[in-house]
Amino acid sequence: MxxxxxxxxxxxxxxxxxxxxxxxxxxxxxxxxxxxxxxxxxxxxxxxxxxxxxxxxxxxxxxxxxxxxxxxxxxxxxxxxxxxxxxxxxxxxxxxxxxxxxxxxxxxxxxxxxxxxxxxxxxxxxxxxxxxxxxxxxxxxxxxxxxxxxxxxxxxxxxxxxxxxxxxxxxxxxxxxxxxxxxxxxxxxxxxxxxxxxxxxxxxxxxxxxxxxxxxxxxxPEEIKRSLMPGPVLELAPADAGAALQALRRAQQAGRLPPAEIELYGSRLHVVAPEAHRLRRPIARALKAAGLDPGPMDLIEPSLEDVFIASMR
Ligand SMILES: Nc1ncnc2c1ncn2[C@@H]1O[C@H](COP(=O)(O)OP(=O)(O)O)[C@@H](O)[C@H]1O
Ligand SMILES: [Mg+2]
The missing domain is CATH 3.40.50.300 (P-loop containing nucleotide triphosphate hydrolases)
Known part of the structure; x- marks a missing residue:
């Protein structure tokens, strides 16, 4: 060889x-x-x-x-x-x-x-x-x-x-x-x-x-994250992630939330979008309107799973 x-x-x-x-x-x-x-x-x-x-x-x-x-x-x-x-x-x-x-x-x-x-x-x-x-x-x-x-x-x-x-x-x-x-x-x-x-x-x-x-x-893994998905992911830790996910999907359908991939990630939600930080406010508003506590929101580095989900769109 x-x-x-x-x-x-x-x-x-x-x-x-x-x-x-x-x-x-x-x-x-x-x-x-x-x-x-x-x-x-x-x-x-x-x-x-x-x-x-x-x-x-x-x-x-x-x-x-x-x-x-x-x-x-x-x-x-x-x-x-x-x-x-x-x-x-x-x-x-x-x-x-x-x-x-x-x-x-x-x-x-x-x-x-x-x-x-x-x-x-x-x-x-x-x-x-x-x-x-x-x-x-x-x-x-x-x-x-x-x-x-x-x-x-x-x-x-x-x-x-x-x-x-x-x-x-x-x-x-x-x-x-x-x-x-x-x-x-x-x-x-x-x-x-x-x-x-x-x-x-x-x-x-x-x-x-x-x-x-x-x-x-x-x-x-680092190169793939960089090339496929520049920019951080918004991570939410609501009290009830399942209920929050449903409320956010409903808000999206009603046009009250800009397009974004929202996925359940254990007990958290990951919001994947080109400028995820801009979604903080509309998300908080949609959750409060549904009677849910938005909990903390953090911008984090995407995991490969986020990248994979984003690339499947
Ligand atoms: N012998 C075969 N005849 C016809 N279609 C096949 C055959 N083998 C695989 N495929 C098709 O080729 C595609 C790729 O299959 P495969 O390589 O097994 O995918 P993966 O391993 O990623 O799940 C699938 O749609 C599968 O149905
Ligand atoms: Mg196979």
Whole structure:
């Protein structure tokens, strides 16, 4: 591998299914050792893009490279050097923890000695030492995903593709999973991960947003915030955020409030608009008219979730 080359390169990738274009000219690079977040709503084209980069799906147009090798010509050389946790299938639920790891180790062609050593490391990494004989289907979602990640790196891949690895997993398990990703990246593994959790996106070094098959933004979380949404967000902390949201939406419909995206953010409301500070007064007025206490209002830096919501308009 040429050290100057990106670990992953996508160049004008296009995929059409019949007359439907699922991926429409996607280009990006991922540098070695980076954690690259690939974000977008369901159906945006994330899985299709990954499958083209892995050589599992032939692009209609465009090309991809992994570790400096062209995917179309060098799939056999690339395969042993990448790991893939697919969105649908990653483990056999009827097998035990040990049986699953053995299955993947054999599939990757590990020797008995390698398998024994890596099995121990994988069990440690997933925190499953002592639970080798538990059936995979009896593990909670969080443990299953950590096991799946351990299985995906048994053969020590240099590049890892993770397709929504933490979907439906509780926040504590998601954090444990991300700790595993950080350790892998610190060892030099390149990680491409799709997610729709914005807190996870903030943990990536670089991000690409995909919508309806096209990249709408690409860069560091900070760059994306700056390019997509200059200006702060107005954060409200009303006593009853749900009631306040309804009152503000009604005021908007009645034309008593200028256009703005207003979203529930835990127990707070975020008002996203080009000049959000100008909305303080009309918002206070609309809430008081509805008999609600506006509570404190602060101008804050947008989160990635705010940016995402703003960019979907
Ligand atoms: N084999 C296929 N045949 C037809 N349409 C497909 C096929 N695979 C995916 N699609 C469509 O392509 C779009 C992108 O899908 P996908 O890449 O799975 O999105 P994501 O992973 O971002 O949710 C979706 O509209 C999906 O229905
Ligand atoms: Mg998908």
């Amino acid at each position: 040429d050290a100057q080359r990106p670990a992953i390169l996508a160049q004008d990738l296009v995929k059409r299914f019949g007359d439907f274009t699922a991926v429409n000219g996607v280009s990006f690079e991922v540098q070695p050792g980076q954690i690259f977040g690939f974000l977008g709503p369901n159906g945006a084209g994330k899985t299709t893009t990954i499958r083209m980069i892995l050589g599992l799906l032939k692009p209609t147009a465009g090309r991809a490279e992994v570790l400096g090798l062209p995917v179309a010509q060098a799939a056999a050389q690339i395969r042993p050097r990448v790991g893939y946790m697919s969105q649908r299938f990653s483990l056999y639920n009827d097998l035990t923890v040990r049986q699953n790891l053995t299955f993947f180790g054999r599939a990757y062609g590990l020797s008995d000695a390698e398998l024994a050593e890596r099995m121990r490391q994988a069990l440690d990494m997933a925190g499953l030492a002592g639970r080798e004989h538990v059936r995979t289907k009896d593990l909670s979602g969080g443990w299953r995903q950590r096991l799946a990640l351990s299985a995906a790196v048994l053969h020590r891949p240099q590049v890892l593709f993770l397709d929504e690895p933490t979907a439906g997993v509780d926040p504590v398990s998601r954090r444990a999973f991300w700790d595993m990703l950080y350790s892998l990246a610190a060892e030099g593994v390149t990680v491409l991960v799709t997610t729709h959790y914005m807190d996870e996106a903030e943990h990536c070094q670089r991000l690409a947003f995909i919508q309806r098959g096209r990249l709408t933004a690409c860069g560091s």
